[in-house]
Amino acid sequence: MTNIEITPEDRFQADSTSRNAEPIFAVLQDLLPTSGTVLEVASGSGEHGAIYAPRLPHLKWQPSDKDPKALKSIEAWRLHSSTANLLPAVEIDLLQFSQQSVPAMEDVSAMVNANMIHISPWQAGKNLLALAQSVLPSGAPLFLYGPYRRGGEHTAQSNVQFDDWLKSQDNSWGVRNLEDVIAAALECSLEFEEIIDMPANNYSVIFRRI
Numbered sequence: 001m002t003n004i005e006i007t008p009e010d011r012f013q014a015d016s017t018s019r020n021a022e023p024i025f026a027v028l029q030d031l032l033p034t035s036g037t038v039l040e041v042a043s044g045s046g047e048h049g050a051i052y053a054p055r056l057p058h059l060k061w062q063p064s065d066k067d068p069k070a071l072k073s074i075e076a077w078r079l080h081s082s083t084a085n086l087l088p089a090v091e092i093d094l095l096q097f098s099q100q101s102v103p104a105m106e107d108v109s110a111m112v113n114a115n116m117i118h119i120s121p122w123q124a125g126k127n128l129l130a131l132a133q134s135v136l137p138s139g140a141p142l143f144l145y146g147p148y149r150r151g152g153e154h155t156a157q158s159n160v161q162f163d164d165w166l167k168s169q170d171n172s173w174g175v176r177n178l179e180d181v182i183a184a185a186l187e188c189s190l191e192f193e194e195i196i197d198m199p200a201n202n203y204s205v206i207f208r209r210i
């Protein structure tokens with residue numbers, strides 16, 4: 001994000017982020033390591049980093065997204081928060097993922113991704129897992145947040161409607177089956193560790209790099 005003019009108006013707020021920021025933080029504060037860099041993929045507005053980085057001064061928070069508008073918002077939130085351990089966003093488009101496309105990043109010790117794998121093609125989700133395999137050291141956590149089907153079934157009627165809406169936007173989107181994510185993760189040397197019930201029929205899903 002160099003040579004692009006950023007104004008306070010570039011900072012946008014996502015209602016869902018305001019609702020989920022604290023429940024997610026309650027999980028992250030016990031999960032994240034004591035040092036290194038947290039790579040957040042698909043940061044969206046950038047509010048999570050702006051809220052969490054000041055509370056995690058022992059870590060660096062590295063936001064990213066593929067969308068130019070999101071990248072501007074992330075940068076605007078970073079400037080607004082003026083938190084030294086919140087790093088300038090890097091551009092990561094998971095659909096363009098290859099080992100060569102991973103931006104240079106220091107010392108990634110955890111990866112976080114919220115509300116993306118159902119709002120993107122399944123290939124983006126699989127590439128998220130491949131990215132985690134590529135950047136995480138053995139023992140490091142991957143944290144996912146969002147709705148999931150379990151055993152092929154939706155876990156709430158509201159998620160049935162949400163899934164229909166997602167597919168009406170793009171038929172490659174949709175609420176993923178947890179077991180498919182776990183199987184794809186294992187192919188990327190990521191072992192399923194825990195699933196935690198979250199508000200509004202969402203889940204935190206934690207993997208660990210083997």
Ligand SMILES: C[S@@+](CC[C@H](N)C(=O)[O-])C[C@H]1O[C@@H](n2cnc3c(N)ncnc32)[C@H](O)[C@@H]1O
Binds near residue numbers: 095
């Ligand atoms: C619903 S927003 C979630 C934002 C944020 N993580 C949150 O929970 O508030 C989904 C984000 O995924 C990003 N995204 C979608 N497809 C992507 C891809 N192929 N690579 C990287 N990011 C992607 C979008 O640009 C968007 O910012």
